[in-house]
Amino acid sequence: GGGDEEATTESDEQTGTEEVEGTDTETEEATEGTELEGSVVVDGSGTVYPLMSVVAEEYMYTEQENVSVEVSRAGTSAGFGKFLIENGTDFNNASRQIKDEEQAEADTVGFEVKEMKVALDGLTFVINKENDWATELTEEELIRIFKHDGGVTKWSDLRPEFPDEEIKPMGPNENHGTYEFFYENILEKEDLVDGVNLQQEYSTLVNLVSEDVNGIAFFGFGYYVNNQDKLAAVNVDFGDGPVEPTLETIGEDAEYAPFTRPVFTYLNVDMAKEKPQVLDFALYVANNVNDFAGEAGFAPLPDAELQEYVAFLEGLK
Amino acid sequence: MALASEKAPFQSVGEPVQNVQVDQKVVYGTKDLNLWYGKDHALKNISLDIYEKEVTAIIGPSGCGKSTYIKTLNRMVQLVPTVRISGDISYRGKSILDKSYKVEDLRTRVGMVFQKPNPFPKSIYENVAYGPKIHGIRNKKILDQIVERSLRGAAIWDEVKDRLHENAYGLSGGQQQRLCIARCLAIEPDVILMDEPTSALDPKSTLKVEELIQELKKEYSIIIVTHNMQQAARISDKTAFFLNGEVVEYDQTDVIFSNPSDKRTEDYITGRFG
Amino acid sequence: MALASEKAPFQSVGEPVQNVQVDQKVVYGTKDLNLWYGKDHALKNISLDIYEKEVTAIIGPSGCGKSTYIKTLNRMVQLVPTVRISGDISYRGKSILDKSYKVEDLRTRVGMVFQKPNPFPKSIYENVAYGPKIHGIRNKKILDQIVERSLRGAAIWDEVKDRLHENAYGLSGGQQQRLCIARCLAIEPDVILMDEPTSALDPKSTLKVEELIQELKKEYSIIIVTHNMQQAARISDKTAFFLNGEVVEYDQTDVIFSNPSDKRTEDYITGRFG
Amino acid sequence: MKYVDTAQVQKKMNTRLVTNNLAKSLFFVSTIFGLIVLAVLIFRVVSEGISWINFDFLTGKLSTNADRAGIMGAVLGTLWLMAVVAPVTMLVGVGTAIYLESYAKKGRLQSFIQTNISNLAGVPSIVFGILGLTVFVRALEFGNVVLAGGLTMSLLVLPIVVVASQEAIRAVPAHLSEASYGMGATKWQTIKNIVLPAALPGILTGAILSLSRAIGETAPLVVIGIPALLIPFPGSIMDRFTILPMQIYYWTIDSALVAEYANLAAATIIVLLVVLFLLNSIAIIIRNKFQQRY
Amino acid sequence: METNSALNEGNAVNVRELIIEKKSKRNITNVLEKIMPKVLLSIAMISILTTVGIVLTLLTETVEFFSRVPLIDFFTGTVLKPLSQNPEFGVLPLLTGTIISSFIAMFVAIPIGLMTAIYLSEYASDKVRRLLKPMLEILAGIPTIVYGFFAFTFVTPILREFIPGLQATNILSPGIVMGIMIIPMVASLSEDAMSSVPNSMREGALALGSTKLEVTGKVIIPAAMSGIVASFVLGISRAIGETMIVTIASGSSKNFTFDITQSMQTMTAYIVEVTGGDAPAGSTIYYSLYAVAMTLFIFTFIMNLLARYISRRFREEY
Numbered sequence A: 001g002g003g004d005e006e007a008t009t010e011s012d013e014q015t016g017t018e019e020v021e022g023t024d025t026e027t028e029e030a031t032e033g034t035e036l037e038g039s040v041v042v043d044g045s046g047t048v049y050p051l052m053s054v055v056a057e058e059y060m061y062t063e064q065e066n067v068s069v070e071v072s073r074a075g076t077s078a079g080f081g082k083f084l085i086e087n088g089t090d091f092n093n094a095s096r097q098i099k100d101e102e103q104a105e106a107d108t109v110g111f112e113v114k115e116m117k118v119a120l121d122g123l124t125f126v127i128n129k130e131n132d133w134a135t136e137l138t139e140e141e142l143i144r145i146f147k148h149d150g151g152v153t154k155w156s157d158l159r160p161e162f163p164d165e166e167i168k169p170m171g172p173n174e175n176h177g178t179y180e181f182f183y184e185n186i187l188e189k190e191d192l193v194d195g196v197n198l199q200q201e202y203s204t205l206v207n208l209v210s211e212d213v214n215g216i217a218f219f220g221f222g223y224y225v226n227n228q229d230k231l232a233a234v235n236v237d238f239g240d241g242p243v244e245p246t247l248e249t250i251g252e253d254a255e256y257a258p259f260t261r262p263v264f265t266y267l268n269v270d271m272a273k274e275k276p277q278v279l280d281f282a283l284y285v286a287n288n289v290n291d292f293a294g295e296a297g298f299a300p301l302p303d304a305e306l307q308e309y310v311a312f313l314e315g316l317k
Numbered sequence B, C: 001m002a003l004a005s006e007k008a009p010f011q012s013v014g015e016p017v018q019n020v021q022v023d024q025k026v027v028y029g030t031k032d033l034n035l036w037y038g039k040d041h042a043l044k045n046i047s048l049d050i051y052e053k054e055v056t057a058i059i060g061p062s063g064c065g066k067s068t069y070i071k072t073l074n075r076m077v078q079l080v081p082t083v084r085i086s087g088d089i090s091y092r093g094k095s096i097l098d099k100s101y102k103v104e105d106l107r108t109r110v111g112m113v114f115q116k117p118n119p120f121p122k123s124i125y126e127n128v129a130y131g132p133k134i135h136g137i138r139n140k141k142i143l144d145q146i147v148e149r150s151l152r153g154a155a156i157w158d159e160v161k162d163r164l165h166e167n168a169y170g171l172s173g174g175q176q177q178r179l180c181i182a183r184c185l186a187i188e189p190d191v192i193l194m195d196e197p198t199s200a201l202d203p204k205s206t207l208k209v210e211e212l213i214q215e216l217k218k219e220y221s222i223i224i225v226t227h228n229m230q231q232a233a234r235i236s237d238k239t240a241f242f243l244n245g246e247v248v249e250y251d252q253t254d255v256i257f258s259n260p261s262d263k264r265t266e267d268y269i270t271g272r273f274g
Numbered sequence D: 001m002k003y004v005d006t007a008q009v010q011k012k013m014n015t016r017l018v019t020n021n022l023a024k025s026l027f028f029v030s031t032i033f034g035l036i037v038l039a040v041l042i043f044r045v046v047s048e049g050i051s052w053i054n055f056d057f058l059t060g061k062l063s064t065n066a067d068r069a070g071i072m073g074a075v076l077g078t079l080w081l082m083a084v085v086a087p088v089t090m091l092v093g094v095g096t097a098i099y100l101e102s103y104a105k106k107g108r109l110q111s112f113i114q115t116n117i118s119n120l121a122g123v124p125s126i127v128f129g130i131l132g133l134t135v136f137v138r139a140l141e142f143g144n145v146v147l148a149g150g151l152t153m154s155l156l157v158l159p160i161v162v163v164a165s166q167e168a169i170r171a172v173p174a175h176l177s178e179a180s181y182g183m184g185a186t187k188w189q190t191i192k193n194i195v196l197p198a199a200l201p202g203i204l205t206g207a208i209l210s211l212s213r214a215i216g217e218t219a220p221l222v223v224i225g226i227p228a229l230l231i232p233f234p235g236s237i238m239d240r241f242t243i244l245p246m247q248i249y250y251w252t253i254d255s256a257l258v259a260e261y262a263n264l265a266a267a268t269i270i271v272l273l274v275v276l277f278l279l280n281s282i283a284i285i286i287r288n289k290f291q292q293r294y
Numbered sequence E: 001m002e003t004n005s006a007l008n009e010g011n012a013v014n015v016r017e018l019i020i021e022k023k024s025k026r027n028i029t030n031v032l033e034k035i036m037p038k039v040l041l042s043i044a045m046i047s048i049l050t051t052v053g054i055v056l057t058l059l060t061e062t063v064e065f066f067s068r069v070p071l072i073d074f075f076t077g078t079v080l081k082p083l084s085q086n087p088e089f090g091v092l093p094l095l096t097g098t099i100i101s102s103f104i105a106m107f108v109a110i111p112i113g114l115m116t117a118i119y120l121s122e123y124a125s126d127k128v129r130r131l132l133k134p135m136l137e138i139l140a141g142i143p144t145i146v147y148g149f150f151a152f153t154f155v156t157p158i159l160r161e162f163i164p165g166l167q168a169t170n171i172l173s174p175g176i177v178m179g180i181m182i183i184p185m186v187a188s189l190s191e192d193a194m195s196s197v198p199n200s201m202r203e204g205a206l207a208l209g210s211t212k213l214e215v216t217g218k219v220i221i222p223a224a225m226s227g228i229v230a231s232f233v234l235g236i237s238r239a240i241g242e243t244m245i246v247t248i249a250s251g252s253s254k255n256f257t258f259d260i261t262q263s264m265q266t267m268t269a270y271i272v273e274v275t276g277g278d279a280p281a282g283s284t285i286y287y288s289l290y291a292v293a294m295t296l297f298i299f300t301f302i303m304n305l306l307a308r309y310i311s312r313r314f315r316e317e318y
Ligand SMILES: Nc1ncnc2c1ncn2[C@@H]1O[C@H](COP(=O)(O)OP(=O)(O)OP(=O)(O)O)[C@@H](O)[C@H]1O
Pocket: B037, B040, B042, B060, B061, B062, B063, B064, B065, B066, B067, B068, B069, B080, B227
């Protein structure tokens, strides 16, 4: 059924494009009409990258042709490394909140940092398509699989009716905010299980799980949505029955809330004051990011929250 | 390739440049041999009989085809991919240009000594034992005997008997050349082809090799290419003079040097050119 | 490098191997010249005077130091980094081994023709104009005159005048060699050194070059290395016989060839070795 | 007495000839093995990517949307990179080669430089990336722009040009320069007028091969840092840039995000291979056509 | 000869005088002659500077690294968890990854490369050689990123058909592909070594009735041994330094294992991972990058010196 799947992805793409086109007309009013130029440098989270790159591209095509928004994706922590220096990057995308020591570093260098949530992500656990037993797991079972002393090495350790085969837990490595969110918020800073396979590239994880019936990995919802033909998501039981991660269930007050996290971009406010194109792009993000979220596999933020950012940014002009 | 189908082990008289009387066995018969390197016509209508247990010298100016001819006799010339041959060469009555004639076989019967001594980068012993070994002789005692006899045959035994297992490159040029002759003797050839075997040697070594050749002709038929006319005069029984790929004259050596019938031979011998 | 400090423009008689009477101007005086390639003693105690407007031939077996000697005369030998020299060579009375003597100057006065014709991969015209150009002559008209005169001087003008701007590699070997002579004439040298200039040529071209040399000696002093003894006999006035880096004999050519005083010269000339 | 038994020799002869023929087949198969892999590789790439190559793809800007993504930016980035690498390596590479072949005395310094160059040739490209990052990007504060990438690549391919130029210079027969010296020419005159023109085909061949190495390298630029999304075209050596291999790299690892990226990567590989093939063909033509036979 | 009279009659130009006259003005020639050696020497020094630059760059940061992580821990540690809360910096996982992948590569490249060299040098006709050699060299010219793609999307899936336990990312597949990439290098250098054995050696052996196989096995290969071995060493060095193939096809697990079906990381891939993340300057992980690079540099440096030594020391005098 390869052909079928291809067809699905294609039509997905198309709907995506239409949505984007729909936004064009809306945002045109927001433009000031002034021609800006120069560059905006964005780095950071690989999870946020798909969202920010689409936003940036659309901004360049429809708003400011002469502004170059460069988006890289070194990972959240590494991105902060480039952000928290003099004349560093303008934005740093993050799939976790800035840490205290990072904030302190910004103070030392001497610039103001503005945190902006850009979307909501659901931490998704994916398994092989052939895996027909672990399609529904409890939150606690998932934690036991990944935790250092969870006492689980085989599926049958989890539930006796599961196969007597070794579990292959995987995830993004420590370069990634996704790892840190998982480590800090879900494992509550307990070590990961010994044999866990941590990878730099999400594509590697997708491949590993799609080829290994005993594999289970966690990453952002977006990487699952784009690979539904190869992977299945675990429906998580947080106590009230299994919840499938979807754009509807992901949300700070929705059913998938325990594994929902906001993703951010951090703005160097001093840069925004200095360079009009940085501020303009920040405004564009705040005004339009919700229109792109679904396409990139994120749940949208409440409008009110985004309007706060708009107000703040307008104030910098 | 071999166009001429008739085989003439004892070539009848009447060939233009052959005034040699037939009183000995013919080893090599060459008839209407033509050879091209690509478009380059290097041998033209060579007809020539070579006789047993004699030294036959081939002389001529540079580029006249001496090496080409001698290399045709053991088909080494065919290592050059562009070579085309027509005509016929028979060795002991059998046409060697025939596809069915195995070159490896021919070359075990026809040894060759080259212009520059070319020992293998191995020990003296291994150099001489190389031939017998590839032909399947593994018995150490027999090999020892072959090596000694060959080195004696090449008049170099006394000089190397104490260093048989040293690298052959430690020898002087003249010794190396005699080693190459020994290597050739080790497979007990019938004919030995020599392409300017002394041209890279000093006068003393040259003398030694010349003496050796005189000795060897009792057992073997020898064909030698040389650019040194005095050498040809000194050691050969018959001499063929090549020019531009043709045999100008082929006769008893003393006739060639004292009373050549062709003006070009005389010009060459008296050093008008070359 | 030059150990001998005394300069002897007109060398007195009394040198062991020099029976030449002093009736002409000396161009090159060589005294006690020794030369080493690293440890290799290539020239041993050479003492030799060379006279104006004569052809001086240098003969000897391969490796005896002929090329080395002739290359010492224009200090080309010093392109080999391991070379060490002792003794003295004077050109027109001035010691050329002296550091203060600029080689570029020496070489504009002493032309050289090599064994293999070595035209530059440029047009015929550019080949001849090369020398004048590097010496700063840029005027097109003057260059044209020089080129024509030099090509005429080398007896090749008629053959190439219609293709002056074609590549020199289109010429035959003999033509190339005469072109190299023309190139050499273009800077109007005083002496021309020739290292086996005909050894790569066919008989016809050899003849042409030999005739040219006879013509050139009216104007220039010529020193020619040759391995062809007949050639030395035909064209030279004096002949030096080298052996193992030593001058065995130096005399009038007819004396050397008809009545050599050294047994080794005789052996060589009669083809005992080499 | 005969030691060599002719009958025995005859008997062995056949086995020897058969062995020889078997070995020959084995050697041939080995030779062909590499070519088969090459064919498979090219076939796979072409079948995945060829239908994605069209005018818009070649001339379009980069996009996150696979359907409208183009590689003009990467092509121009590659050209800009070549614009830095070509002159720098030619100047430094040929200069070094001339020094080593014509001026350096055989001795410590010469063999030190020579050893150093052959060692540099073996230093992993990623180490050059670190050097470039530390020196050009950070210490000299160029940032990750064409100039920094170009200089890094120049150092990386320098040994290729040096060695090729040395060989070309060495291949100029000594009798040509001797002829020039014989006319009273100085050393530099001889090098400039005789040696370099004669060595030029070889030098150019080396230079082109080094260029094709430079535009195919990825690792040093990964280290230097190339943005994943960079839409505007580079317009000078101080602009940020991307090149074809980087684009292939990003699209390959992002194929987990958008499946079509794998096709884009394959299409870009085709373009890169065509460019490399053209460069190498030019090198071969120069080598065969203009090489003087002396 | 009439032509010669031209020399005497048309003495319109006196070249000798012209030359002497011009000589006094030829300052530029003299100046160039003086400064060119110096200019060229300074250019030649750039290559030395490059090496110095590499060594200094790596060394300063490496020293800093070892002030934080003991040398012993680095070289004997089997656990590499650079980003972990309790980081550990054992380089052994990377070393085994590097060595194993290079070993697999050479396992492919040496036999096939050598046999290819034999075929090209001893058996192929000139025409065939001239056709095949450039085609093989294309293999060496293909960007490594393409090989990475090939290993990941083609070779691994095929291998998994035969090797059930093989991971989607593993060291075997990139090892094999690296080997294929190195074939032309081994083949080409070995072929050079074999074809530089003088033809007289070949002729000598053939004239004794040897078959080509015997000539090759008994004369040519022994004579070319040093060049052949040097080509192997250079091949290994190339495999050690190769980056993109392993980065893409072997993933980034820092397993300390000898199981080639597993994902492993090489030193080069580690450098890509860490610099790709551009770890903040000053962190230990940032310095670890340099320590690994230094190790890699020393590794390949030794290999290259070794190759040079072998091809020099054991160069046969023919
Ligand atoms: N491998 C080759 N390919 C093409 N032409 C060749 C080859 N070998 C020889 N020739 C040509 O064939 C002709 C005869 O060459 P050959 O070597 O037989 O001359 P020779 O008499 O042995 O000369 P020398 O005394 O210089 O050794 C020459 O014109 C030569 O250029």
